[in-house]
Amino acid sequence: MTQSKTYRFILSGGGTGGHIYPAVAIADELKSRYPDAKFLFVGASDRMEMEKVPQAGYVIEGLWISGIQRKLTLKNLAFPFKLMSSLIRSKKIIKNFKPDVVIGTGGFASGPLLQAATSRNIPSLIQEQNSFPGITNKLLGKKVNTICVAYEGLEKFFPKHKLKLTGNPIRKDLLKVSQKRNEGKKTFALEDGKKTLLVLGGSLGAKRINELIDANLEFFEDQNTQVIWQCGKLYYNQYKGNGDLKNVQVHAFLNQMDLAYAAADIIISRAGAISVSELCIVGKPVIFIPSPNVAEDHQTKNAKAVADKDAAILIRENDLEADFQKEFSELISNEEKRNKLSKNIEALALVNATSDIVDEVEKLLKK
Missing domain, CATH: 3.40.50.2000 (Glycogen Phosphorylase B;)
Structure with a gap:
């Protein structure tokens, strides 16, 4: 595939391996198609992605962000400050890196990062792994261009015209x-x-x-x-x-x-x-x-x-x-x-998930 420019991709997801490894798999597939592309990962500064992403060969920046505890706790008092800090930091990252597409795979950091991207009308995609999406992706689904999902029936939570049934990236x-x-x-x-x-x-x-x-x-x-x-x-x-x-x-x-x-x-x-x-x-x-x-x-x-x-x-x-x-x-x-x-x-396996997701990313490059 010929390429007239060097594409730039930001991927955000973390907190657990279930958010990190799909992001790495998507980046690997993009890298195989666009060897000269530039990649930046954005994660939560105190979570496992700060270790796992560099091990996979990619650069990562951390945000001061965490989730809201489901019971009353002092940690929740810090959440508004963490969110504001992460939104400001995300806007700076977007401005400096100038991505062509931003991809979110879930986790605390993907919220402010995708919010910053969509506010600047940068083409964006989220990949929802679960049959019941979390709060972050449900909110982002209203703003991003494309939503890649692994289960049928998610039009209950997302705009139907944005949904693409791709499956979850898995190890080859x-x-x-x-x-x-x-x-x-x-x-x-x-x-x-x-x-x-x-x-x-x-x-x-x-x-x-x-x-x-x-x-x-x-x-x-x-x-x-x-x-x-x-x-x-x-x-x-x-x-x-x-x-x-x-x-x-x-x-x-x-x-x-x-x-x-x-x-x-x-x-x-x-x-x-x-x-x-x-x-x-x-x-x-x-x-x-x-x-x-x-x-x-x-x-x-x-x-x-x-x-x-x-x-x-x-x-x-x-x-x-x-x-x-x-x-x-x-x-x-x-x-x-x-x-x-x-x-x-x-019979439920979707074996081409990573490739299908990157196909959707490529469509956004043409927007």
Whole structure:
């Protein structure tokens, strides 16, 4: 593709990996199409994007911004000052960098940055990962040019004419998971003749999921099931001793997620937007246990959007004691049900999400 000028892109998103990694994936795709382009990321100055974005090879500037606490707290008193500071800083960043397009993937910093961009009529796009958008993106949706979404039905929250169903950007190494099963089983030294359960709670870990797995290790043994358990770095010291048990592996973090997915027969996972998108690509039977402690209970909504299409099992934390063993034993013993869930969740995958989003960015370059 010929290019008459050097394009300049600002990307803003952070607070969690679910906002950071999609932004990096979009930047990588833009860079592959426009090798001479200039990129700047904008994040919250005290959040993980300040570390993760430079690791990915991009420059980032930080804003003094955070969210509003949902309960009365002294931190909320600082919010108006942080917001004003971030708006002023965002306007300076926009003025100095002179972007051709501004892209937001959610998180605290994307609000003031996209507000500053739209106030100057700079072409802008937001990428909404969840089935239930947060407050920031709902407000921005009225002002930006394009809204790329991962779920159907979001015209309830956004202007319909701006919506593009693209899906969420995912790691390229997940696209060929089905071809890596033998490699995955060898990497994790798994035993033939046993089903494999992969447990995921995020990089930090999920307290309730870890408690569930710890309480059911004997049950899994009775089900002839071996366990790859990512308990998260916050909980590793608490649970690592279980790794001495036969057929149980405990990991703080899994660096070869593609091989862990490939080796699994059943997966237990939270229901963050990026996790759900990855699991659709992977196409394995999933039991979602959404976190109830997130904004707008969006993980439950994400999981329900999949479970309602008979593509996964949803168990709320409050129902685990009553339902988990029954649901798991039925799934592990019923090959037909596993195959059905796999087929249905794979049908929901949007494998070209990153490319499709960048196609929409390119349209804005022509405005």
